[in-house]
Structure formats: C-alpha cells, structure tokens
Amino acid sequence: MSLKCSKCGTENTEDSVFCKKCGEKLSPPPPPPPSEKTTHPDNNSKSSPPPSSTFKQKDIAKNSTSEDVFSLYRKKHSQPVEHKFKSSEHKNDEDTKFTKFTKPEKPGQYKSTSKQNKSNQQKQISSSSSIKSSSSQPNQDLPYDLKVPDYLENKQNPARNILFIGSFIVFLLIIFAAIIFVPRIKDKFFPSSPDHSTDYEPPGLVLVPGGIYRIGSYKAVFNDEVPNFKVELDSFYMKETPVTNYEFSKFINETGYLTYAERDSSIGFWTDSTGYQHDGANWRHPRGMDGPDAVFDLPLHPVVQVTWYDAAIFCNWLSEKENLELQYDTITWECKFTNGYRLPTEFEWEAAAQGLRRSTYPWGEDSPKATADSAQANHAGYLRVGEFIEDQQAMNFSSIMEHMRLDGYQFTSPVDAFPPNDLGLYDMAGNVWEWCQNYYDLYPPETYTNPRGFEDGEYKAMRGGSYGHDYRYLRRSARGKNVPYTAVELIGFRVMRLKSE
Numbered sequence: 001m002s003l004k005c006s007k008c009g010t011e012n013t014e015d016s017v018f019c020k021k022c023g024e025k026l027s028p029p030p031p032p033p034p035s036e037k038t039t040h041p042d043n044n045s046k047s048s049p050p051p052s053s054t055f056k057q058k059d060i061a062k063n064s065t066s067e068d069v070f071s072l073y074r075k076k077h078s079q080p081v082e083h084k085f086k087s088s089e090h091k092n093d094e095d096t097k098f099t100k101f102t103k104p105e106k107p108g109q110y111k112s113t114s115k116q117n118k119s120n121q122q123k124q125i126s127s128s129s130s131i132k133s134s135s136s137q138p139n140q141d142l143p144y145d146l147k148v149p150d151y152l153e154n155k156q157n158p159a160r161n162i163l164f165i166g167s168f169i170v171f172l173l174i175i176f177a178a179i180i181f182v183p184r185i186k187d188k189f190f191p192s193s194p195d196h197s198t199d200y201e202p203p204g205l206v207l208v209p210g211g212i213y214r215i216g217s218y219k220a221v222f223n224d225e226v227p228n229f230k231v232e233l234d235s236f237y238m239k240e241t242p243v244t245n246y247e248f249s250k251f252i253n254e255t256g257y258l259t260y261a262e263r264d265s266s267i268g269f270w271t272d273s274t275g276y277q278h279d280g281a282n283w284r285h286p287r288g289m290d291g292p293d294a295v296f297d298l299p300l301h302p303v304v305q306v307t308w309y310d311a312a313i314f315c316n317w318l319s320e321k322e323n324l325e326l327q328y329d330t331i332t333w334e335c336k337f338t339n340g341y342r343l344p345t346e347f348e349w350e351a352a353a354q355g356l357r358r359s360t361y362p363w364g365e366d367s368p369k370a371t372a373d374s375a376q377a378n379h380a381g382y383l384r385v386g387e388f389i390e391d392q393q394a395m396n397f398s399s400i401m402e403h404m405r406l407d408g409y410q411f412t413s414p415v416d417a418f419p420p421n422d423l424g425l426y427d428m429a430g431n432v433w434e435w436c437q438n439y440y441d442l443y444p445p446e447t448y449t450n451p452r453g454f455e456d457g458e459y460k461a462m463r464g465g466s467y468g469h470d471y472r473y474l475r476r477s478a479r480g481k482n483v484p485y486t487a488v489e490l491i492g493f494r495v496m497r498l499k500s501e
Contacts, residue, residue, distance in 0.1 A: 003026045003028075005019035005021065005024050005026060006027070007022050008021050008022045008024070010022070012026060204239065204241070205237035205238065205239060205240065205497075206238050206239075206240045206352075206425055207235060207236075207423075207499065208233075208235065208238050208348070208352045208423060210232075210233050210234045210235035210236075210499075211232070212230055212231070212232050213230070213232075213233060213347070213350070213351040213358075214230060214358065215228070215229055215230070215231050215346075215347055215443070215477075216229060217475070221472050221475070222478065222479070224442055224479050225477045225479060226443070229446065229447060229448075230447045230448075231447070231448045231449070231450075231451055232447075232449045232450070233347065233348060233351055233450055234450055234499065235498075235499040236344075236348060236496055236497065236498050237496060237498075237499060238344065238348070238352045238423075238425060238496045239494045239495050239496065240424055240425055241302075241415035241425075241427060242303075242415055242427055242431070242432060242434060242492045242493065242494045243302065243303050243311075243314065243492065243493055243495065244299065244301065244302060244303060244415055245283070245296075245298055245300075245301055245302075245303050246299035246300060247303075248283065248303040248314065249296075251317050251318075254317075255317060257313065257317075259282060259305070259307070259310045259487070260306075260307045260309060260310060260485060260487060261281065261305050261306075261307070261487040262282045262283075262284075265279055265280045265282075266279050267279075267485065268280070268281040268282045268283075268305045268487040268488070269281055269487075270287045270288055270305075270488070271468075271489070281305050281487075281489065282305050282487070283304065283305045283306055283310075283487075286305050286489045287489060298412070300414040300416070301412045301413065301414055302412055302415055302427070302431060302432045302492035304412065304487075304489050304491060304492050305487045305488065305489060306487055306491070306492065306493065307484060307486060308343075308435050308460045308484035308485070308486075308493075309333070309485065311343060311435050312327075312330075312333065312342075312343065313328070313330065314493075314495075315327060315328065315340070315341040315343065315495055316328050316330070316340075316341075318341040318495060319340035319341045319497075322341075324339060324340040324341065324497070325338050325339065325340040327340040327341065327342040328342070334455075335437060335452075337452060337498075338498070339497060339498045340497060341496070341497050342437060342495065342496065342497065343435055343436055343437040343493060343495065343496070344436060344437060344494070344495075344496040345436060345437045345438050345451065345452060345453045346436045346438055346453055346479070349436055349463045349464075350463065350476050350477065352423065352425055352428065353421065353425070353428040353429070353463070353464070354476045355422040355423045355425070356422045356423065357421075359476075360475050360476060360477075361376075361429060361474060361475060361476065362376075362377075362420070362421035362425070362429050362476070363376050363419065363421070367471055368429070368430075368471050368474055375406070375408060375418065376418060376419065377427075377430030377465075377474055378407055378408075378409050378412070378417065378418065378427075378430040378431040378467045379407060379430040379465060379466075379467060379469060379470065379473075379474055380404045380467065380468055380469055380470050381404070381406050381407070381471070404467065404468065411467055411489070412431060412432060412467060412489075413431055415427050418430070418431075427464070429464060429474035429475075429476075430464070430465050431464075431466065431467055432464070432490055432491060432492035433462040433465065433466050433480050433482075433490055433491045433492070434462060434463055434464045434491075434492060434493050434494055435460060435462060435484075435491065435492075436462060436463055437452070437453065438452060438453025438455070438461055439454040439455065439456055439458075439461065440454070440459040440460060440461040440479070440481035441454045458483065459481035459483055459484075460481065460483070460484045461479060461481055462479075462480035462481060462482060462491065463478075463479065463480065464480075465478060465480075466490040466491075467490070468490055469490075
C-alpha cells in the first residue's frame with residue numbers, strides 16, 4: 001500500500017516516513033469504518049455484543065453472572081433515605097439549612113450524612129448480602145421489596161409492655177395494702193365511741209382445727225381435772241379475745257337490753273381493797289356505781305358483771321346479725337349446737353387453749369412470770385384473792401392487792417395486753433374467767449366425739465382463771481364454776497361457732 005504526500009501528491013512506499021520528493025512528513029491513512037459484523041480472530045462464527053450503554057434485564061440475566069446482577073441491583077436501590085430535620089433553634093429562620101439523616105442501622109441510631117459517613121454507609125450497604133429493616137422505621141421512600149411487613153411495623157415494644165404490667169401490679173398491691181392496714185390504723189388512732197356507735201362489726205375469729213385432743217391432766221393440781229381422756233372435735237371458730245366493753249355496748253345500744261345486774265342491784269357485786277364485797281355493780285360500772293372505773297373509760301377491757309344468760313342473749317344477737325340460726329331458746333335455755341354463735345363447751349375451750357403445741361400454758365410448759373416487764377398473763381402471782389379462812393383479820397388483804405400489781409395491772413387489762421397462743425387466741429390464761437356452755441360436774445372416764453358436756457346441774461363451768469387468781473388457775477386444764485345468774489368483776493365470756501362445711 002502506498003502513501004500519498006498531502007503537499008506534492010507524490011506516491012511513496014508504505015514504509016516511508018517522509019516524502020521522497022518534497023521531504024514532507026507523511027501521515028498514516030485513517031482506519032476503515034467498523035462493519036456491522038466483526039470477525040472473531042479465532043472463530044468466525046462467534047460475534048461480540050453490539051456496543052451499548054444500556055442493558056436490558058434479560059441481557060443481564062443471559063450474559064452476566066449472579067454477582068453482576070446483584071451488584072447492579074444494590075447500586076440501584078442502595079441510595080440512603082434522607083429525612084429533613086429542622087433545628088428548634090432556628091424555627092423562624094427561613095434560610096436555615098436542614099440537617100440530613102440517613103436510614104439508621106438500628107432503631108434509634110441516626111447518623112449525619114457527612115461525606116465520610118455517607119461513603120461508609122454506602123460501602124456497608126453494597127457489601128451486605130441482605131438488607132435488614134427496623135420495625136420502628138417508616139416504610140416511605142423505600143422500594144416495595146424492601147418495605148418492612150405490616151405485622152413488624154406495628155409490633156409493640158416488649159420493654160414497654162413489661163413496664164405497664166409492673167405498674168399495674170404495684171397499683172394492685174397498694175390497693176390491697178390500703179384495704180388491710182387503713183382500717184386498723186383508723187381504729188387505733190381514731191377509735192369510735194362505744195357509747196354512741198351501733199354499727200355492727202363481726203368479731204375476729206380464729207380457726208381451731210379439728211382432731212383428737214387430750215382433756216384433763218395426768219398430774220392433777222385439783223381433783224376435778226382428772227381423768228385425762230380423749231375427745232374428737234370438728235373444726236370450729238373461736239373469738240380471738242373475750243368480748244370487750246366496746247363490743248358489748250354495741251349490742252346494748254342497738255337492742256336496749258338490760259343485763260341481770262342492771263335489773264337487780266343485788267346480783268352484781270365487787271370486792272374492795274379490804275376484801276369486803278359490795279352490791280350494786282353492773283357491766284357499765286364494774287366496781288360499783290361510785291367506783292373509779294367505767295366501761296367507757298375501758299373500751300378494750302373484757303366486759304364483766306354479766307351473767308351466763310346475758311352472754312347467751314348476746315350470742316343470739318350476734319347470730320342474727322350474720323343471718324345464722326339462733327342457738328339459744330330464751331325460755332328453756334337449751335342450745336341447738338348448729339352453725340350459730342354460742343358459748344364454747346369446756347372441751348372446745350381447752351382444745352383451743354392448748355393450741356397446736358398441746359401445752360400446759362398458752363405460752364408453753366413454764367410457770368408464768370409475775371413481773372411487769374416480762375409478765376405473760378394478768379394474774380395474782382402466787383397468792384389468791386378471796387381465800388376463805390376463819391380469821392378474816394389474819395389475812396392481810398391489802399398486801400395481796402398490792403401483789404396483784406406485779407404484772408402491770410391490778411384489775412382487768414386490755415384483751416390484747418399479753419401475747420396470744422400459737423393459734424392467735426388472747427387471754428386464754430388470766431384476766432377474767434370465761435363462761436362455758438355446759439354445766440359443771442366431774443369427768444367420766446370415757447372417749448367422746450364432739451361432746452356437749454353436762455346439760456343440767458347447779459353450776460355452769462368456767463375456764464381461764466382471772467386477775468385475782470394465782471398461777472395454778474392459768475393452766476389449760478384448771479376448771480372453775482359458778483351459778484349462771486352470778487355477775488362479778490372476775491367473770492367475762494367469749495363466743496364461738498362451728499365451721500361451715
């Protein structure tokens with residue numbers, strides 16, 4: 001192929017650089033235009049794809065690998081989502097620039113779209129094999145196939161649920177504590193006046209479990225405590241304290257009932273510091289009409305100067321208040337022994353007194369102490385008031401009365417002044433004697449199931465001892481007796497009822 005000089009037109013050889021005639025530098029001819037089909041240097045049957053800046057999806061799938069397809073997909077959809085946030089410091093500044101934030105990797109983590117952060121985030125998105133979406137981020141500005149499903153978008157925060165449940169439980173505990181403790185605090189610091197209030201308040205009851213109990217004593221201090229025998233009792237409820245002046249006054253104020261001692265001044269009597277007995281006492285004035293004590297000054301002390309019949313009528317009133325069957329026929333004074341309030345039999349009383357430990361005293365086996373700082377019951381120490389001796393002048397009654405103060409109380413004490421037994425029953429020893437349901441007599445040597453005791457006789461049985469008796473009468477097997485129409489300052493009562501099935 002020859003080269004033609006552009007200046008003089010002389011034909012030169014193909015390998016010539018300068019024109020042989022005029023010395024002009026020769027320039028190579030322009031390349032031929034490309035043809036539609038270019039022959040492959042190795043194989044004429046193969047052809048290269050036509051040059052093009054745009055590829056169709058089917059061409060990509062046909063001629064590219066899976067890595068090429070996904071890399072192109074990521075480049076297309078990996079642009080960060082920008083949210084505009086206007087600073088609160090420039091709310092009224094129209095020229096304030098908006099700070100751009102990128103889509104967070106985790107909920108609550110927004111990063112500024114600086115050049116470095118933006119490039120780093122793009123690298124992370126492009127190198128990730130899967131795109132994770134947070135349920136807390138909005139779905140707007142995302143491709144359809146990258147949107148978070150609705151059931152994840154609306155999912156609640158577990159920590160918020162736990163906080164809500166915890167707050168609700170605390171609220172219930174506060175309500176429960178208020179129901180339990182507020183009435184007790186109110187009664188303690190703002191007690192109602194027993195002289196005017198007639199609202200009914202159910203007595204506090206303690207469950208005495210049923211079972212087999214030993215009644216009586218192996219080593220009898222008194223002859224009427226033997227023999228020791230078994231009884232089988234059903235479960236029953238016993239009032240945790242003797243009936244108080246406050247509780248008895250509610251009964252009186254509502255019914256207008258007059259006790260036997262209020263009707264006949266010769267029934268109720270009391271003993272002065274010299275040992276002389278005086279008539280004219282009643283439950284309102286247990287130490288006489290001119291005495292220093294009155295029930296309205298002693299609302300939490302046990303009611304005294306009440307006969308056995310007064311106690312039975314109080315039980316009927318209590319049953320009526322709770323819609324239970326009345327237990328006493330006020331004509332014959334027979335008891336029905338059904339599920340209503342009544343006085344406990346001696347056997348029920350002794351079973352409750354010995355408690356779960358089946359002990360001699362409510363607190364255990366040791367003799368009671370008679371010191372004010374460690375007394376376990378209200379009693380007369382090791383002396384007894386009212387011992388009958390021929391020479392009344394020989395008995396120094398004043399010294400006995402002084403000895404009675406060693407436990408902190410000369411006469412009655414509040415019903416919860418000393419610790420209860422292991423069942424939660426107070427004053428099962430000392431303070432006042434308590435009327436029982438049955439008549440008094442010696443025990444027969446037999447085993448009984450729910451015994452009712454003697455149903456006739458001259459005396460009604462009593463249990464528990466009193467503030468005027470020594471430690472021997474505080475034992476749970478010790479027995480007492482008195483005529484049922486007697487009213488004295490040493491006798492009170494407590495109530496019970498059977499457990500409903």
